[in-house]
Amino acid sequence: MPDQFLYAVEVIINGLMAGVLYALVALGFVLIFKASGIFNYAQGVMALFAAMTLVGIQKGQIPFAKLINTVMGTELEHFPWTVPVIPAIILAFGVMILFAIIVEKYILKHLVNQPEIILFMATIGLAYFMEGFGDIMWGPEIKKLDVGLPQGGSFWIEDMTIGLGGENFYGFFIDKLDMVATVVAILLVAALTIFSQYSKQGRALRAVADDHQAALSVGISLRFIWVLVWSIAGFVALVAGIMWGAKSGVQFSLSLIALKALPVLMLGGFTSIPGAIVGGLIIGVGEKLFEFSIGPLVGGATENWFAYVLALIFLVFRPQGLFGEKIIERV
Amino acid sequence: MNVMSPDSYVTADGRTIGGTLMEMKNITLRFGGVVAIKDISFDIREGEIRAIIGPNGAGKSSMLNVISGFYVPSDGDVWFDGAIRPKMRPYQVARQGIARTFQNIALFEGMSVLDNIMTGRLTKMKSNMLSQAIWWGKAQKEETEHREKVENIIDFLEIQTIRKTPVGNLPYGLKKRVELARALAAEPRLLLLDEPMAGMNVEEKEDMSRFILDVNDEFGTTIALIEHDMGVVMDLSDRVVVMDYGRKIGDGTPDEVRNDQKVIDAYLGVSHD
Numbered sequence A: 001m002p003d004q005f006l007y008a009v010e011v012i013i014n015g016l017m018a019g020v021l022y023a024l025v026a027l028g029f030v031l032i033f034k035a036s037g038i039f040n041y042a043q044g045v046m047a048l049f050a051a052m053t054l055v056g057i058q059k060g061q062i063p064f065a066k067l068i069n070t071v072m073g074t075e076l077e078h079f080p081w082t083v084p085v086i087p088a089i090i091l092a093f094g095v096m097i098l099f100a101i102i103v104e105k106y107i108l109k110h111l112v113n114q115p116e117i118i119l120f121m122a123t124i125g126l127a128y129f130m131e132g133f134g135d136i137m138w139g140p141e142i143k144k145l146d147v148g149l150p151q152g153g154s155f156w157i158e159d160m161t162i163g164l165g166g167e168n169f170y171g172f173f174i175d176k177l178d179m180v181a182t183v184v185a186i187l188l189v190a191a192l193t194i195f196s197q198y199s200k201q202g203r204a205l206r207a208v209a210d211d212h213q214a215a216l217s218v219g220i221s222l223r224f225i226w227v228l229v230w231s232i233a234g235f236v237a238l239v240a241g242i243m244w245g246a247k248s249g250v251q252f253s254l255s256l257i258a259l260k261a262l263p264v265l266m267l268g269g270f271t272s273i274p275g276a277i278v279g280g281l282i283i284g285v286g287e288k289l290f291e292f293s294i295g296p297l298v299g300g301a302t303e304n305w306f307a308y309v310l311a312l313i314f315l316v317f318r319p320q321g322l323f324g325e326k327i328i329e330r331v
Numbered sequence B: 001m002n003v004m005s006p007d008s009y010v011t012a013d014g015r016t017i018g019g020t021l022m023e024m025k026n027i028t029l030r031f032g033g034v035v036a037i038k039d040i041s042f043d044i045r046e047g048e049i050r051a052i053i054g055p056n057g058a059g060k061s062s063m064l065n066v067i068s069g070f071y072v073p074s075d076g077d078v079w080f081d082g083a084i085r086p087k088m089r090p091y092q093v094a095r096q097g098i099a100r101t102f103q104n105i106a107l108f109e110g111m112s113v114l115d116n117i118m119t120g121r122l123t124k125m126k127s128n129m130l131s132q133a134i135w136w137g138k139a140q141k142e143e144t145e146h147r148e149k150v151e152n153i154i155d156f157l158e159i160q161t162i163r164k165t166p167v168g169n170l171p172y173g174l175k176k177r178v179e180l181a182r183a184l185a186a187e188p189r190l191l192l193l194d195e196p197m198a199g200m201n202v203e204e205k206e207d208m209s210r211f212i213l214d215v216n217d218e219f220g221t222t223i224a225l226i227e228h229d230m231g232v233v234m235d236l237s238d239r240v241v242v243m244d245y246g247r248k249i250g251d252g253t254p255d256e257v258r259n260d261q262k263v264i265d266a267y268l269g270v271s272h273d
Ligand SMILES: Nc1ncnc2c1ncn2[C@@H]1O[C@H](COP(=O)(O)OP(=O)(O)OP(=O)(O)O)[C@@H](O)[C@H]1O
Pocket: B031, B034, B035, B036, B054, B055, B056, B057, B058, B059, B060, B061, B062, B063, B103
C-alpha cells in the first residue's frame, strides 16, 4: 500500500477520535436544547468548571481558600487529605447536580415562557459568572488533571501496523488518550440512549422535550426534568472536561471547546443526538483531512476555521442540520 | 365500586351515581381586566358525565383549566374528594388522578401512538432511576404490566392499526382519539375533555360519543366534558352547567337546561361551531 494512503487513513482515524470529543461537547448542548429550548452558552464553561472542581477535590484543596484567607486573615490552603480518583469524580458530579439545582431555582424558574433570546442571554451571563466563580473557588492557575488516563501514542498499534507500508512508514500513530476517550464517549452515548428510551425519567424527559403542556397533563414536573437534564449535561461536561483536561491541562481555553461544538451543531441539528455524533465525526475527520491535504498549500492552521466554513456551506443546503427536524414556518 | 353515599342514585340506564367528587366553590378567574369566570359554583358527582356548555368565549376552557390546575383561580376554593385542594401545579393535580385532553390537542408529536399512550402511565410507574438500574428485571416486569394496560386501551379505542405510527402523521380525528387514550392510560378518577368532538365528521363524532359512554360505563370514570353540539350534550350527559360571559346561567339535567329561558336566550343568534 502506498504510504501516502496509509497516512491518510491515520489522519482519518485521528479525525474520528477528535470528532468523538467534539460530539461529546455537542451532546451537552443538544440535551438541554431539546428539553428546554435553551441554547446553553455556558456548556463549555461547565466543562471547565467541572474539571477544575475535580482537580480541586482530588488535591484536597479548600474551596474559596484565597477569599477566606483575605477576609479572615487565615492561611488555609489544603485539607489534610487527598481524594482518590473515583470518589473525586462522584463528588464532582455531586457538585454539578448542585449546580443544576441552583440554575433551575434561581434562573430557569423565573424565566419560563420568556423569549428564547432572553434565556440565551441568561446563559451568557451564567457562563461569565461560572468562569469567575470557578476561579474564586479553585484559583485561576493552570491545573494538571491526572486521573490515571494513559498518555502518548500506542506502541502496540504502531508495531502492529508498521508492516503495512514501505521503508518510510512507521505504523499508525494513535493517541492512547484518544482511544480511551472514544470508548468512554461510546459508553456514555449508549447509556444515555438506554436511559432515555427505557426508563421512566427518560420517557418523561422526551415528553418534556416534545410538548410542555402535554407533559404537565400526564403528571410530569417540568422543574424536576430541568434539574435532571442540567445534571446530565453537567455529567457530560465533566466527562468532556476530564478528556480535554487530561490532554491539554485545565485552563481557560478548555471552555473554548464549546466553540468547536457550534459547527458540529450546525451540521447535526440542535435537536438530534445522532446528529451531534455524526456531526462531530464529520467535523473531526474533515478538519484533519483538510489540514493534511490542503493545509500545506495554504500555510497550515486550517483547523481554526475549517469547521465553520464547512458548517456554513452546509447551512445553505440543509438549514435544519443532518437529522434536525425540518423547519416549516407556520403562516 | 365506590362506597355508596347516602345521596347516591341509579340512573335510568343502570349506572350508579355517587356522592360529590369535585366541588367548585365561588370560583372567579381574572386575566388582567378580563373576568373569564365570575363567582361560579357547581359540583361533579362520582360516576357521572357532567357537561359544561356555553357560547364561544364563555369561559368553559378556563373552568377546565382551573380544575386541572393549569390556571389558578383569583378567588374561590376547589374541593376534591372531600378536602379543600391547596394551590397545586398541573402535574400535581394529574398525580391526584385528574387526567385531561386539550381543545387544541397537546400530543407528543414526535412519538409513536404507543409511546404517547405510555406517557399516560407515568404517574403509575414506581421504579426510580436507581432501582431501575439495580433491579433491571423488576423494572422490566413493571414495564410489561404497563404495556398490557396500554394495549387494552388501544383495543378499547380501536386504534390497533396505528400503534406504531408517529402521532404527527395522523389525521385530526385520530389525534383526538389518541389524546383520549393517553388520558385513559392514567386510570383517572376524573377525566376532563375539552371539546372531544370538535372538528370531527358525523361518523367520528358517533364513535367518540360511544367511547365516552363506554369509558364511563365500563370503568366507572367520572367525566367532565365541554361540548358545543347541543345534541351530543343531551345524549351524553347526566347534568349540564351552562356558562355565558363567565357566569353560570343554568345547571341541571339536559331537559331542565334545554327548557330554561335564560339558556335559550344565550344560545339565540350565537354561532356555535
Ligand atoms: N391565558 C389567558 N390569558 C388571557 N385571557 C384568557 C386566557 N385564557 C382565556 N382567556 C379569556 O377568557 C375568556 C374565556 O375564554 P375560554 O377559552 O375559557 O372560553 P371558552 O368558553 O372555552 O370558548 P371557546 O368555546 O371558544 O373554546 C375569553 O375572553 C378569553 O380571551
